[in-house]
Amino acid sequence: MSLHLRSGVILGVCAALGIGSLTLSERSVLAQGKGGLTEAIGKISAAVDKGDLEGAKKLAAETAKNSEWDEVMHLFVLRSHKKPGLGVGDKAGAITPDGIEKKLMKLAENPLSDKDLGAESAALVKMGNDMVALTLVTLAKPPEKDDGKKKKKDWVAWSEEMLKASQEFTAAAKAKKAADLQKAAVKADKSCGKCHDVFRFE
Ligand code: HEC
Incomplete structure (x- = not known):
């Protein structure tokens, strides 16, 4: 040989x-652990739900070290995806669209009726907490250095914008204020777009 x-x-x-x-x-x-990233995000989201933002940030920093941008971002897709996203609410398929990205786009287009907001409030509070959790991981994972148009400071600024919008989203879902929820959805959706224009599609 x-x-x-x-x-x-x-x-x-x-x-x-x-x-x-x-x-x-x-x-x-x-x-x-066995649940991998989904489970780690669940823990961060639970800390956010308890109002423990500092604890959530610590967990997010750990998670950020052991994950890649695309796996974190992938959790925004539909739960029915062959590699499932987080979905919206506890029960798969109960709320449509059953994925944070699509739901956010729909909520940004049209405010929910009071009746639907009443029915979906708890799931939307969870969605807001999940968005905060995903954003904290994103925030803890800026690019190491600037690369042309891809600037570290923009990454941080857009993540912070998304964090604020996600917190407003949770608050509006809790208070069952449809107009505020729509405003927060528009703001969150814009922050996704700004970062994607530079970091995802360039
Ligand atoms: C600070 C930057 C940033 C923000 C803010 C951001 N993203 Fe992303 N996103 C990225 C990057 C970078 C990628 C490409 C990752 C890769 O492929 O390496 C991406 C990819 C994605 C993907 C594709 C994942 C896959 O591979 O399946 C989805 C879905 C997504 N983002 C959803 C969202 C949504 C929804 C929001 C807002 C709520 C958002 N993102 C906000 C940076 C961002």
């Missing part, structure tokens, strides 16, 4: 055993 071939075989065996090739999400599962 030539040396070239043999090293190829060794490489192949290493790859099969997974040596040195743990993906980040596998590492995050190891670091964050």
Whole structure:
């Protein structure tokens, strides 16, 4: 066997055993327990719900170390996605759209009726807390250095805008104020767009 071939075989065996090739999400599962990122975000969201923002920030800093931007952001997608997002509310499919990103866009377009807001209030409070949790992780994960238009200070500013909008969203959902909820949804949606224009689609 030539040396070239043999090293190829060794490489192949290493790859099969997974040596040195743990993906980040596998590492995050190891670091964050079986539930991985979803569970970690759930814990942060629960701290936010209790009003413990400082505790939530500490957890978010840990989670930020063990995750990538795309896995954090992915949790905004529909729960029915083959790799499920967080969804809206405790019960899958009970509220539509059952994903934070789509729900936010819908709420930004049209205010909820008082009746729907009454029925969805608890789920929307949870959605707001989940948004705060995801934002705290985003905030704890700015780019290490500026890269052309991708500036660290903008990342932080847009994350802070999203944090504020998410907190206003939760407050409006708790108070069952449809007009305020719509305003907060518009503001949150804009902050997503500003960051995406530069960091996601550039
Ligand atoms: C501070 C910057 C920033 C903000 C604010 C932000 N995002 Fe993102 N988002 C990103 C980046 C960067 C990516 C691309 C990640 C990658 O592919 O590496 C992304 C990707 C995504 C994706 C695709 C994830 C996937 O791979 O499946 C979704 C969905 C998403 N964002 C939703 C949102 C929503 C909803 C908001 C607002 C509530 C938001 N984002 C706010 C930076 C941001």
